[in-house]
Amino acid sequence: MEAKEILKNHVSKITQLTDEQFDYFFSHFKKQSFKKGQAIISDGDRVDCEYFVISGCLKSFFINDDLKMYILQFAMPTWWASDFNALYNHTKATINLDCITDAEVLCLSNDDREKLCNELHPVEHFFRWRTNRGYVATQKRLLSLMNNNVKYRYEELLKMYPELYNIVPKNLIAAYLGVSRETLSRLYAPEK
Amino acid sequence: MEAKEILKNHVSKITQLTDEQFDYFFSHFKKQSFKKGQAIISDGDRVDCEYFVISGCLKSFFINDDLKMYILQFAMPTWWASDFNALYNHTKATINLDCITDAEVLCLSNDDREKLCNELHPVEHFFRWRTNRGYVATQKRLLSLMNNNVKYRYEELLKMYPELYNIVPKNLIAAYLGVSRETLSRLYAPEK
DNA sequence: CTTCAAATGTGATGTAGGTCACGTTAAAGC
DNA sequence: GCTTTAACGTGACCTACATCACATTTGAAG
Numbered sequence: 191m192e193a194k195e196i197l198k199n200h201v202s203k204i205t206q207l208t209d210e211q212f213d214y215f216f217s218h219f220k221k222q223s224f225k226k227g228q229a230i231i232s233d234g235d236r237v238d239c240e241y242f243v244i245s246g247c248l249k250s251f252f253i254n255d256d257l258k259m260y261i262l263q264f265a266m267p268t269w270w271a272s273d274f275n276a277l278y279n280h281t282k283a284t285i286n287l288d289c290i291t292d293a294e295v296l297c298l299s300n301d302d303r304e305k306l307c308n309e310l311h312p313v314e315h316f317f318r319w320r321t322n323r324g325y326v327a328t329q330k331r332l333l334s335l336m337n338n339n340v341k342y343r344y345e346e347l348l349k350m351y352p353e354l355y356n357i358v359p360k361n362l363i364a365a366y367l368g369v370s371r372e373t374l375s376r377l378y379a380p381e382k
Numbered sequence: 383m384e385a386k387e388i389l390k391n392h393v394s395k396i397t398q399l400t401d402e403q404f405d406y407f408f409s410h411f412k413k414q415s416f417k418k419g420q421a422i423i424s425d426g427d428r429v430d431c432e433y434f435v436i437s438g439c440l441k442s443f444f445i446n447d448d449l450k451m452y453i454l455q456f457a458m459p460t461w462w463a464s465d466f467n468a469l470y471n472h473t474k475a476t477i478n479l480d481c482i483t484d485a486e487v488l489c490l491s492n493d494d495r496e497k498l499c500n501e502l503h504p505v506e507h508f509f510r511w512r513t514n515r516g517y518v519a520t521q522k523r524l525l526s527l528m529n530n531n532v533k534y535r536y537e538e539l540l541k542m543y544p545e546l547y548n549i550v551p552k553n554l555i556a557a558y559l560g561v562s563r564e565t566l567s568r569l570y571a572p573e574k
Numbered sequence: 575c576t577t578c579a580a581a582t583g584t585g586a587t588g589t590a591g592g593t594c595a596c597g598t599t600a601a602a603g604c
Numbered sequence: 605g606c607t608t609t610a611a612c613g614t615g616a617c618c619t620a621c622a623t624c625a626c627a628t629t630t631g632a633a634g
Contacts, residue, residue, distance in 0.1 A: 252525050260528045262521060275518040307510070311503045318499070318510035325517040326467040329454060332524050333444050336452045336560035339620075359581060368528035373621055375583055531590075551611060565591055567613055 193221055193244045193296055200242075200268045204319045205312040215306060215313060219296040224289045231273055231287040239297045240272035241265075246293025247357050250285050251365065261366040264290070264354060270320065290358060340369045341377050385413055385436045385488055392434075392460045396511045397504040407498060407505060411488040416481045423465055423479040431489045432464035433457075438485025439549050442477050443557065453558040456482070456546060462512065482550060532561045533569050 191199075194216055201207065207215060219242070224230060231237055233253065241248070248265040250273065262285060265271035273285035277300050307314040334343055344367055348355055354363065364374040383391075386408055393399065399407060411434070416422060423429055425445065433440070440457040442465065454477060457463035465477035469492050499506040526535055536559055540547055546555065556566040 252529070254529050258529075260525055262525065274514070275522065278514055278518060307507065311506065314503065314506050314510060315499065318506055318513065321510060321513040321517050322466070322470055325513050325520060326470060328517060328520040328524060330467065332520060332527065333452055333454065335524065335527055337444070337446050337450075361581065369620095370622055371582080372584080372623080375581095376621095379584075553611065561590095562592055563612080564593080564614080568591090571614075 193294065196244055196268065197242060197296060201316055205316045207310070207312055211310060211312070215310065218302040218306060219298050222295050222297050224293050224295070226289055226292050229286065229288045230295075231283050231285065233283055233286055235283040237273050237276040237283050238301075239299050240270055240274070240277060240303070241287070241295040241297055243267050243269050243271065244294040244296060247290040248287060248293055248295075249290055249358075249362065250287045252285055259365045260368060261362060264351070264358060264366065266351070266353065290362070335368060340367055340373060343367050344374065344377060385486065388436055388460065389434060389488060393508055397508045399502070399504055403502060403504070407502065410494040410498060411490050414487050414489050416485050416487070418481055418484050421478065421480045422487075423475050423477065425475055425478055427475040429465045429468040429475050430493075431491050432462055432466070432469060432495070433479070433487040433489055435459050435461050435463065436486040436488060438487075439482040440479060440485055440487075441482055441550075441554065442479045444477055451557045452560060453554060456543070456550065456554075456558065458543070458545065482554070527560060532559055532565060535559050536566065536569060 197216060197219070198212055201212070201215070221244075222241075224246075230241065230248070231250075243265045245267055248269075248271050249261050250263045250265070250271050251259050251261045253259050263269075263271060271287055273283045273287065275281070276283045276285065303317065307317055334346065338346070344363070347363070347367065360374055361371040364371040367374065389408060389411070390404055393404070393407070413436075414433075416438075422433065422440070423442075435457045437459055440461075440463050441453050442455045442457070442463050443451050443453045445451050455461075455463060463479055465475045465479065467473070468475045468477065495509065499509055526538065530538070536555070539555070539559065552566055553563040556563040559566065
């Protein structure tokens with residue numbers, strides 16, 4: 191499926207755009223291809239864009255002072271990713287974004303998004319919906335992190351996104367769950 | 383200050399509404415008063431409204447099977463609160479909302495919000511902005527929960543919202559930080 | 575096919591924070 | 605002002621997970 195078609199499909203689930211409106215909307219996106227392991231946003235960068243995933247898998251993550259990595263989000267096709275804090279507040283990136291696999295994305299600049307939101311009411315509606323969704327998902331994850339142990343969180347994650355199991359190495363899953371890879375590895379070790 | 387003025391002040395920081403537009407917007411809000419300890423949303427309720435705090439302090443929280451409480455959010459004046467997951471997805475409440483102190487709120491129904499967003503583009507813009515802000519704040523809190531110890535998180539919280547120190551008992555602060563009240567209490571205990 | 579790096583498994587040991595128990599202080603309600 | 609309840613402090617002990625170290629497996633690149 192074409193990138194344009196994937197995006198259209200995605201957007202049309204939420205809001206109605208005429209074909210001309212969608213063409214106009216789409217004309218602001220730039221298609222980009224990245225190789226596995228390639229960085230899209232690095233700590234300290236100026237952040238101008240958000241990214242709609244067409245194919246492949248991205249991760250957004252934070253590296254702390256001890257070089258420990260925490261994954262904020264995996265991004266599969268039809269997911270959006272960026273350092274949203276830096277993007278919205280015009281600050282330098284504190285979050286990294288890179289490619290777990292080869293990936294194709296559609297890139298939309300912050301300025302263009304705001305322009306489009308302003309020009310086309312349905313586009314503003316779409317982005318409001320998108321953020322609402324991310325917000326409640328993040329709230330749920332926060333509660334789960336406080337309330338559930340690693341094993342439960344791991345199983346919930348795989349239940350929700352089974353495709354991750356095949357694509358994402360376990361050390362990255364651990365970095366998403368907020369535990370060490372050793373602990374994750376021991377979850378299903380035969381009891382001694 | 384009047385409730386209307388507080389809301390107008392808050393909204394006008396983000397978006398421009400004419401006086402007539404704001405009056406129309408405001409006409410959909412219902413003022414409600416609650417006593418300290420009173421529940422606004424309880425687990426299992428149908429959730430129809432979100433709440434804009436005029437005065438007082440609310441908390442939204444989750445109670446797990448062991449009756450342990452985790453606080454999702456404190457809501458001070460000009461903050462919005464609800465069970466947003468239930469509100470947006472028309473499901474029963476899994477989050478409770480109640481009053482830490484006597485409180486006055488402005489109540490807006492989900493239907494009215496959607497209607498207003500549809501009728502007035504600037505209102506849709508406002509609510510997109512609001513959720514964006516909540517989204518990045520929640521992402522930050524998630525990372526902090528994974529990356530920082532209790533003491534650091536406690537001090538960050540008080541740095542960000544010093545007013546909480548006087549209003550909110552420590553057992554609730556602990557429930558927000560995701561630790562036991564005993565651990566929080568011991569943070570500044572004289573070393574043995 | 576071979577080589578090298580990344581991913582994974584596992585033992586030994588350390589530690590932050592949890593849980594239970596009990597006592598004290600402070601503040602809310604009558 | 606008295607009484608009752610909520611908030612808070614602290615000791616003893618427990619547990620989930622972290623850390624370090626090293627072995628093994630897997631998979632990617634030449």
